[in-house]
Amino acid sequence: MTDTLAAYSLVAVYSAIAVYAIAFVTYVLDLAKRAALAQAVVAQPAAASIGRASQGATLTAEMPPTTSTGTPGASRYQRTAFALTILAWVIHVAAVVLRAVAAGRVPWANLFEFTMTGTAIIVGVFLLVQLWRDLKLLGAYVTGVVVLLGSLATANFYVDVTPLPPALQSAWLGIHVLVAMLATGFFAVGGGLSIVQLLQQRREAGKAAGIRFLKSFPTSEVLEVTANRVVIVGFALWTFTLMAGAIWAERAWGRYWGWDTKEVWTFIIWVVFAGYVHARATRGWRGSRSAWLAIIGFAAVIFNFTVVNLFFSGLHAYTGLK
């Protein structure tokens, strides 16, 4: 029974990755289309002299209608890609649920399961923030990251369902890890927005005219404010992760803080994002420098969850790999 369900779960994981990959390609096609349209605008003599301030107005003639936030409405490619992302996510969530039922416990007790559920949460956060702001422009980035992490984990880290080792038998496994994955989801979206913001800034400064699809994206300032809202949610969640981890460590290991490698990296990530929040409030740092910190912070999260898990020794040895 367990094996059958786990096998179905794995099939669902493969299917989800395949659909994400198709969605990724479709998002890229959408960006290519935008680049082509932006070039068409530039080619018109009247539009050539239009500066940044009136850019939105110029583009309305050529691009799909602009929404109130300044994000251009969805193209056909983007709508298709987004529908595919939702489909892939539903299959992905089914895979997670099947794995949980097969194991009879939370589906994040080893590195494979953690990646499977974590990527589902990244996409979940991406879909959730759409209700608040139209951030479909990040679709290629999010699906790209998820396809990459998902295939790497499935190919290299797959392990069969095993019972929960005594060290993980705690309600905190549910809380601490779930919130860590949620924070990761927000950091992923915030990191993506910050990358786009930096590119947009370069384009606005006339340095990266090559990336033409950015013309249809919001201004770097809008991207920055949006990224900040997303990142601070992640930061609050990460603060909770750190504290929940400390409370659990107090129960399981007899001390709430011991500079275990994973604790060190959790601390580093927290401090980097604390730095981000401060940079946002410091003259000369708001903008590109704070964006870099958001990206470095997300890179540290990924490092923590891949390299630290696999190659650093410590008490958080739950990859399930030999």
Next chain:
Amino acid sequence: MASKPRSSEPRSSDPLRPDDHVDAEVTGTDVTGTDVTQPRLGPAGYIRFFWRQLTSMRTALLLLLLLALAAVPGSLVPQTTSDPNGVIQFQQRDPETYRVLDALGLFSTFSTPWFSAIYLLLFVSLVGCIVPRTKHHWDAMRARPPKTPARLERLVGFVSEPTNVEAGVAIDAAAALLKRQGYRIERYGDSVSAERGYLRETGNLVFHTALVGMLITVGIGGGFGYTGQRVIVQGEPFTNVLSAYDSIVKGRFFTESALEPYSLRLDDFEGHYELDASTGQWHPTDFDASVSTREPGGDWTAGSIKVNSPLTVGGTDVYLLGNGYAPVITVRDPDGVAVFSGAVPFLPLDGNLRSRGVVKVPDGLDQQVALQGFFYPDPVQMSDGTYTSFSPTDHGESLVTLFVYAGDLGLDAGVGVNAYVLDIDGMTQLAGGDSGVAALQLAEGQTVDLPDGLGTIEYEGLRRFVSLDIHHDPTPGWALLFAALILGGLLVSLFVPRRRVWVKAVGGRLEYAGLARGEDPTLEAAVADIARRHRAVLGEADRRMEP
């Protein structure tokens, strides 16, 4: 942040900010504080200059980033506190690099002077920032919202609507509406000035103050605690006194009186395992140590220790770290007189509890004798004649194999020697390995002869042992309190908007506008909402007057 409340606006209710904060007003002097037109600085001037630098946003940010960077080596290099064996292995593997890294303090990164310097400076900067801000905020909370600006057109969410409601009535209604929405209000003529979100700054200050509290809790409170390790064999009680520990780490302010002399005894230990049919591996599902404890003057009471469930006794928490088997071994001389007898903990080498242990017999035989052996709870012989353990569970068929050494045990030098490690320098191997004599093999209850007529050895029976971590730490309660304040303060300071809103009646029109004080992405919508609600209230008033 050393800056005094700005003289141009002494009663400003704005949160006080360091000069280089994005929300701070530009005061004419260079925001970096390096004003080149200033006259030469005296000693006091220099102190003030450095203090300004230290408490600026930029410095705080730099120190934060340095702190993150300085913590990285602590994860790359094993730390004495969290991984002492890793440090020893590192030293043996690469003594050259070890010396260099040790000189830099990298094996105890988090207590090195340079790491401490960074966080102490950061906290000085923090205190220098929050103390004046707290005072300022205290005053601001009792100040009136500022005067309505003469012109609202340029402010956020400006709306101007015609009205035929009398100005005083309209503004009264607006003031009531804003008050209901949690604004502090102040009437200025035909306008109302409102401000809300003081909690944002309160939260910010609580967050930062609680960080200082956490540092003090961990830094000072932690000094009163201790952490000791002890291996306890079934049936052999442990008493909580200093000499009873195998190893103990004492806090800076530790005194022996902190140890409460209770006793603890391991009655039984059960490990539960599940077989993974596809890999043939046994996965542990539960470890349960049944113990009895007795506090001074009390009776033995039963308790249980599991991995995620420590036992609290005598002001300590007792944690289950590891477990294994302890064969009871008796060595006798050729006349049958016991020269060694006891349960010997064998330390597990793998998941199936194949374990290794050492028996040292310094006295009573013709030579000093050491036995180094393996224990197999569920033995299977492999094709090359060696053994392994098929499962971690003993079914009464367990096996002990032993190499025998004779010579100098090195115990007479007066130096502490690890009981679990045998130094075979200066000893001759009599059985096992290349000695030409087969290693001794003993099933439970068996007795065999030692080589060279030294005597006999008996494997009498089998007991369990557990290794326990025993902690006394007075800080977790405080740490939890400060953690809660940190989290609460952070949430409030990040998500409660601080904003001002004005409603003004000017020549038959009503004007609405807002001003963000810090990050506030929803201000425009909030002003529009206030305008709409206010119009709705006035509309009702109009209708009531008409008939």
